Amino acid sequence: DSGVTQTPKHLITATGQRVTLRCSPRSGDLSVYWYQQSLDQGLQFLIQYYNGEERAKGNILERFSAQQFPDLHSELNLSSLELGDSALYFCASSVAGGDYNSPLHFGNGTRLTVT
Amino acid sequence: AQSVAQPEDQVNVAEGNPLTVKCTYSVSGNPYLFWYVQYPNRGLQFLLKYITGDNLVKGSYGFEAEFNKSQTSFHLKKPSALVSDSALYFCAVRDERNNAGNMLTFGGGTRLMVKP
Numbered sequence: 001d002s003g004v005t006q007t008p009k010h011l012i013t014a015t016g017q018r019v020t021l022r023c024s025p026r027s028g029d030l031s032v033y034w035y036q037q038s039l040d041q042g043l044q045f046l047i048q049y050y051n052g053e054e055r056a057k058g059n060i061l062e063r064f065s066a067q068q069f070p071d072l073h074s075e076l077n078l079s080s081l082e083l084g085d086s087a088l089y090f091c092a093s094s095v096a097g098g099d100y101n102s103p104l105h106f107g108n109g110t111r112l113t114v115t
Numbered sequence: 116a117q118s119v120a121q122p123e124d125q126v127n128v129a130e131g132n133p134l135t136v137k138c139t140y141s142v143s144g145n146p147y148l149f150w151y152v153q154y155p156n157r158g159l160q161f162l163l164k165y166i167t168g169d170n171l172v173k174g175s176y177g178f179e180a181e182f183n184k185s186q187t188s189f190h191l192k193k194p195s196a197l198v199s200d201s202a203l204y205f206c207a208v209r210d211e212r213n214n215a216g217n218m219l220t221f222g223g224g225t226r227l228m229v230k231p
Contacts, residue, residue: 002158033218043205043221056218090158101147101166104219106158 003027006091006107014115018079021110025072025093031055032074033094033104034066038087049074081114088112117142117210121222128196128229136191136225138206147209148189149219150180152202159205165189176200196229203227 003026013019025032034046036059045058049068060066063081068074078085088111092104118141128134140146147166151159163174170182180191189206203226207219 002160004158035221042223045218045220048218058218092159101164103149103161103164104159105161106151108156108158 002105002107004091004093004105004107006089006110008110009108010111010113012113012115013081015081015083017081017114018077019081019112021076021078021089021091021112023074023076023091023093023107025074025091026105029093029095029105030072031094032068032072033092034060034074034076035090035092035106036087037090037109041087043090046076078112083114086112086114117146117208117220119206119208119220119222121204121206121225123225124223125226125228128227130198130229130231131195134191134193134196134200134227134229136204136206136227138189138191138222139187140189140206140208141187142208142210144211146187146189147211148180148182149207149209150174150178150189150191151205151207151221153205153224154202162191162204196227198229198231201227201229 005024007022031050033048036044046060047066048056066076088109090109092106094102120139149164150162153159165172165182173179203224206222
């Protein structure tokens with residue numbers, strides 16, 4: 001068990017809808033990362049937050065947004081969903097308080113299916 | 116920019132035989148290298164990392180990896196494969212010169228199949 005909790009495990013929704021994915025990092029970890037895993041794109045980095053502030057941005061669409069709250073949990077919001085957004089969305093956390101060598105610890109992911 | 120390549124989509128090996136999963140990387144500075152394993156319907160699990168020092172790094176479950184700077188490679192190895200090692204393996208890199216957070220760039224993954 002990595003200590004990273006993601007909810008829900010599965011999400012099925014229709015095109016055009018909006019969903020929110022939730023992540024609780026490991027106790028003591030200040031950084032949260034969001035990754036998208038799809039068959040054709042592999043693991044793509046979306047965004048990183050550190051202690052409530054956006055730290056790095058990857059291939060995140062404008063329809064997607066994220067935030068990290070004072071209790072360090074994070075939410076990824078996906079709107080105007082398209083069929084191509086169907087994927088496994090992972091949250092990871094790390095201490096990353098200056099230690100850039102620390103490994104990321106991944107949750108079990110949220111499987112999003114857009115129909 | 117940092118990038119990782121895993122040239123093999125799948126590696127097949129018989130149980131008890133040694134296994135190698137290949138990884139090459141590209142960074143502008145010194146690399147921080149990681150291996151992760153993913154079992155079905157699970158998240159990625161950290162196996163090992165190379166930051167500096169000895170080129171042979173030992174990790175979880177008997178896995179090890181060899182860092183080769185001249186070949187920009189970081190191959191994952193195990194002397195004797197188990198059926199339970201069958202999973203998807205990801206190599207990842209972070210460039211020390213990347214000051215934009217601690218994000219890792221992952222390779223495309225290699226599926227390891229160990230047959231009894």
